[in-house]
Amino acid sequence: MTPTPKQQGLIKASLFILALLPVVRLFVAAFTDQLGANPLEFITRNTGDWTLYFLCITLAVTPLRRLFNLAWLLKLRRMLGLFGFFYAALHFLTFLWFDHFFDVAEMLKDVIKRPFILVGFVAFLLLLPLALTSTNKMIKRVGAKRWQLLHRLIYVIASLGVLHYFWMKAGKHDFAQPTLFGAIVAVLLLMRVFWAIQKRVREQRLVTNPS
Amino acid sequence: MLIKRQSDQLILPSEITPRELVESRRQFIRQIAIGAVGGAGLIDMASREAFAQGTGRRKLTATTNSNFVVMDNKTSYKDATTYNNYYEFGTSKSDPAQTAGSLKTSPWLVSIEGEVNKPQKLDLDSLMKIAPLEERIYRQRCVEGWSMVIPWIGFSLSNLIKKVEPNGNAKYVEFTTLADKAQMPGLSEDVLNWPYVEGLRMDEAMHPLALLTFGMYGEVLPNQNGAPLRIALPWKYGFKSAKSIVKIRFTSTQPKTAWNMAAPREYGFYSNVNPDVDHPRWSQAMERRIGEDGFFARKRKTLMFNGYSDVASLYSGMDLRKYF
Numbered sequence A: 001m002t003p004t005p006k007q008q009g010l011i012k013a014s015l016f017i018l019a020l021l022p023v024v025r026l027f028v029a030a031f032t033d034q035l036g037a038n039p040l041e042f043i044t045r046n047t048g049d050w051t052l053y054f055l056c057i058t059l060a061v062t063p064l065r066r067l068f069n070l071a072w073l074l075k076l077r078r079m080l081g082l083f084g085f086f087y088a089a090l091h092f093l094t095f096l097w098f099d100h101f102f103d104v105a106e107m108l109k110d111v112i113k114r115p116f117i118l119v120g121f122v123a124f125l126l127l128l129p130l131a132l133t134s135t136n137k138m139i140k141r142v143g144a145k146r147w148q149l150l151h152r153l154i155y156v157i158a159s160l161g162v163l164h165y166f167w168m169k170a171g172k173h174d175f176a177q178p179t180l181f182g183a184i185v186a187v188l189l190l191m192r193v194f195w196a197i198q199k200r201v202r203e204q205r206l207v208t209n210p211s
Numbered sequence B: 001m002l003i004k005r006q007s008d009q010l011i012l013p014s015e016i017t018p019r020e021l022v023e024s025r026r027q028f029i030r031q032i033a034i035g036a037v038g039g040a041g042l043i044d045m046a047s048r049e050a051f052a053q054g055t056g057r058r059k060l061t062a063t064t065n066s067n068f069v070v071m072d073n074k075t076s077y078k079d080a081t082t083y084n085n086y087y088e089f090g091t092s093k094s095d096p097a098q099t100a101g102s103l104k105t106s107p108w109l110v111s112i113e114g115e116v117n118k119p120q121k122l123d124l125d126s127l128m129k130i131a132p133l134e135e136r137i138y139r140q141r142c143v144e145g146w147s148m149v150i151p152w153i154g155f156s157l158s159n160l161i162k163k164v165e166p167n168g169n170a171k172y173v174e175f176t177t178l179a180d181k182a183q184m185p186g187l188s189e190d191v192l193n194w195p196y197v198e199g200l201r202m203d204e205a206m207h208p209l210a211l212l213t214f215g216m217y218g219e220v221l222p223n224q225n226g227a228p229l230r231i232a233l234p235w236k237y238g239f240k241s242a243k244s245i246v247k248i249r250f251t252s253t254q255p256k257t258a259w260n261m262a263a264p265r266e267y268g269f270y271s272n273v274n275p276d277v278d279h280p281r282w283s284q285a286m287e288r289r290i291g292e293d294g295f296f297a298r299k300r301k302t303l304m305f306n307g308y309s310d311v312a313s314l315y316s317g318m319d320l321r322k323y324f
Helices: A006-033 A039-068 A071-099 A104-113 A115-132 A136-142 A143-150 A153-171 A176-208 B021-038 B045-054 B076-084 B095-102 B126-127 B157-163 B204-205 B258-263 B307-314
Strands: B063-069 B111-112 B121-122 B134-141 B146-156 B170-175 B197-202 B212-215 B228-232 B243-249 B285-288
Touching: A006 A039, A006 A071, A006 B307, A039 A071, A039 A153, A039 A176, A071 A104, A071 A115, A104 A115, A115 A143, A115 A153, A143 A153, A153 A176, B063 B212, B121 B126, B126 B212, B134 B228, B146 B157, B157 B204, B157 B212, B170 B204, B197 B204, B197 B285, B204 B307
Parallel strands: B063 B134, B111 B243, B146 B285
Antiparallel strands: B111 B121, B134 B146, B146 B212, B170 B197, B170 B243, B212 B228
């Protein structure tokens, strides 16, 4: 059961609005003093949480597509991925602003010194070429095959994101949530591994049994 | 030894943000909010303070000891009681305020044991009578990089120590926090070894700054702040200031303190506030003062021993990088 193009448009628009809610809520809560005693910590953490959520949601598109035969879901993936980039950029901005007051040199010193920040910084840098090549024009320029290879970087980015979160929480000996995210990302990636192996096995069978 | 006025010389009066400026910054943010969100939900500063007064907690009378008062602005009661690290009640900062209602603070017995001539069990009333209650305004610096300024109520721990007469074998004092699964939902998590244990070297425990603490902001301690009895050690990272104490034991060997056992490379036995010795995962050179350092102000420099240079003599000759 595929939604009509009009329905797909509606779904996409609704998702767009929903995806903006976290940042809208942050703005409102910030200015009405509802973020608790340490609002900057809250904002930094919350934007990081939503980056991970959107990375996981984006990674879930293909498995859902394949498991439930919902080819049209692919049309949502770019938007979801870009929202992941959006929250990652906000998360990075809160770090640069609240922790280092826009002193880029100081920030870079911090990046090199602290492994968990280095990992997060690398993950963010890797997101940049993905965001920049997200437009139709860029897909054509890069070429389908190279674009697909480049965008496989999301597997690395999501893994680095989980590691970043894990190392950050490790300092407080609080592993429950990072482990949960790690499990989710692992499942989403292992499904792809499984399908890749499945595909190779099928192709080998065809080669040996051309009937 | 005369105790110098603890209003630290390192903080110049000119550096303290004038209250009007802090308020005007908050006002500025609120004005933006009016534009951005059509005036919805303004929170009045005065009403936040009024909230604090209606707590229904027992008041404690105490005389301010001006030798132990810093010039920094006090943290708001609301912030001090809703932003807490008290893992026995959950690992989130907002958890303790929400779940610590289950803590039963009466009756409460503290067992004094170990290398003392007079081991005993004392209830709160007996403990409070040992010395006159003082109000002291201490800085409190969390190892995570944020800090507050709290008006504690208590008296120097040394008063209790002298009363119980530690013997020649007593080199350290160990504090144990309550660990009752029935009252503390966070105990089911394995984040730390329970019960929570902290400790001091004997000379640290005898230092006048070490405060046996019964209250804050003119009242008994709220549960989430370590009711009914805790210690306050302003020159050390906050996790050293054990909460809800049920046992004080004098030992000849260094206590196995909770965070040191959990992550020995990151949390040392001494854990003196030291901007020159970084935590492995983050720098300790700066801190964010809750309620002050915000959107438009950079973090502030952390001071050696949190500004309490008076304790430096306890550590002369010690390599503070090695004994962090």
